[in-house]
Amino acid sequence: MRNGINNPRAAPRRSDGAETHVAILEKAMELASVEGLGSLTIGRLARELGMSKSGVFAHFRSKQRLQRETIEAARRVFAREVMRPALAAPEGLSRIEAFCEAYLSYVERGVFPGGCFFAHMLAEFDAREGPLHDEVAADQRGWAEMVGRLIRVAKKKGEIDPEIDEAQLAFELYAPLELANYLSTLNRDPGMVDLGRRAIRETIGRARPASS
Amino acid sequence: MRNGINNPRAAPRRSDGAETHVAILEKAMELASVEGLGSLTIGRLARELGMSKSGVFAHFRSKQRLQRETIEAARRVFAREVMRPALAAPEGLSRIEAFCEAYLSYVERGVFPGGCFFAHMLAEFDAREGPLHDEVAADQRGWAEMVGRLIRVAKKKGEIDPEIDEAQLAFELYAPLELANYLSTLNRDPGMVDLGRRAIRETIGRARPASS
DNA sequence: CCTACCGATCGGTAGG
DNA sequence: CCTACCGATCGGTAGG
Numbered sequence: 001m002r003n004g005i006n007n008p009r010a011a012p013r014r015s016d017g018a019e020t021h022v023a024i025l026e027k028a029m030e031l032a033s034v035e036g037l038g039s040l041t042i043g044r045l046a047r048e049l050g051m052s053k054s055g056v057f058a059h060f061r062s063k064q065r066l067q068r069e070t071i072e073a074a075r076r077v078f079a080r081e082v083m084r085p086a087l088a089a090p091e092g093l094s095r096i097e098a099f100c101e102a103y104l105s106y107v108e109r110g111v112f113p114g115g116c117f118f119a120h121m122l123a124e125f126d127a128r129e130g131p132l133h134d135e136v137a138a139d140q141r142g143w144a145e146m147v148g149r150l151i152r153v154a155k156k157k158g159e160i161d162p163e164i165d166e167a168q169l170a171f172e173l174y175a176p177l178e179l180a181n182y183l184s185t186l187n188r189d190p191g192m193v194d195l196g197r198r199a200i201r202e203t204i205g206r207a208r209p210a211s212s
Numbered sequence: 213m214r215n216g217i218n219n220p221r222a223a224p225r226r227s228d229g230a231e232t233h234v235a236i237l238e239k240a241m242e243l244a245s246v247e248g249l250g251s252l253t254i255g256r257l258a259r260e261l262g263m264s265k266s267g268v269f270a271h272f273r274s275k276q277r278l279q280r281e282t283i284e285a286a287r288r289v290f291a292r293e294v295m296r297p298a299l300a301a302p303e304g305l306s307r308i309e310a311f312c313e314a315y316l317s318y319v320e321r322g323v324f325p326g327g328c329f330f331a332h333m334l335a336e337f338d339a340r341e342g343p344l345h346d347e348v349a350a351d352q353r354g355w356a357e358m359v360g361r362l363i364r365v366a367k368k369k370g371e372i373d374p375e376i377d378e379a380q381l382a383f384e385l386y387a388p389l390e391l392a393n394y395l396s397t398l399n400r401d402p403g404m405v406d407l408g409r410r411a412i413r414e415t416i417g418r419a420r421p422a423s424s
Numbered sequence: 425c426c427t428a429c430c431g432a433t434c435g436g437t438a439g440g
Numbered sequence: 441c442c443t444a445c446c447g448a449t450c451g452g453t454a455g456g
Contacts, residue, residue, distance in 0.1 A: 020425085034339040038251060043449065054452085055425050063451060114339030123335030126398040127246040127326030137398050171395075171407040175387035178394070183383075186338040186349050195383040232441085255433065266436085267441050275435060 021059050024049065028070040034114030036124045037067050071135060074117040081106045093159040093204065096150050100173060100200045107181045108193045115185035119178055144170055161209045172203050233271050236261060240282040246326030248336045249279050283347060286329040293318045305371040308362050312385060312412045319393045320405045327397035331390055356382055373421045384415050
């Protein structure tokens, strides 16, 4: 069963540590998007990665840290897959449209196998107490504020009716994004995303100033 | 520690079984609305109810059955707290308004401590495989069909523009209900429900025939 | 990155 | 409804 006393480093594909760390977090994001952060166990990750439990454990030294790093890794995926394409659009209404479309596309493409990672976290931790609830709430507030800023910029450019309530419009854009994620995942039907797409188009259309 | 050999039934408040069964399901719904069905463990229920693990277990004989009965109990609560007041309204647009308001009120009143029980289930099981996913998907389809019927009735009564796409309108009513639930729970702020209330009011207003 | 543990808890069973 | 168990798995530690 051993690799021989003269060849102690010939164990099958010994990684350099950093690669393994990334591979663990990839698998952790996948599992958590489907089953939630609460179902993420070190033993399960080890089994699915063909490692020993304490091999996985050594990378994080606590379950809390594994959970925090998994959330951080998912934020980087969200930044790359949703925020980056949105920020490539010109400021104003176009950027709002681009943000919504980038989110719907990220759901549709199945970037995470269980749908939007953060939509799952929202429902999993909305009613709990503790640091994970607080992280989810902070992310949520951050996005709401970002959308609020996009709306104010679009107003300044005269692309959104100045009478419109920013918080209300942000809510009315967010709601179809969220529901499109849940229903397309539940029904294994990316086509449900089109219901969200149409709702967004109409809401944005109504937000335009009457004169334009 | 015993109650004495001559008084074997004097154990503290021995219930008749049915009462205990109901009490277990009440606690199970509370826990599941906050932490999910997956976090419902027999040991935890026993601890919180001051019973032995196998005392709880004996009522269900498997975890699966405990989960199924918990969902069924929650359906009865939903029927009583949301469907019944909705069905008390006259058919047509009024009933659609009543249904949406009954849902928002059920969230606002905190009927379940973790917000809408079924919204939590939706996110918990949308991406999984198995009987619980299928139950959630069936409930979801059932409500979508019910709202579809309400919309068709309202069209027949001339209270909704006949041009309106039923599935699209159902989606646009459902989305703010769902998001109002998550955000009011996340932010511990029942006031967020008013964002949903206003979105519903405006969506219903737009659905009216142009002539009315 | 591994083996070999630890105490706690899981779902479930036996027997009353 | 209880005590007393079972094997499996949990998060985590010791030591290499």
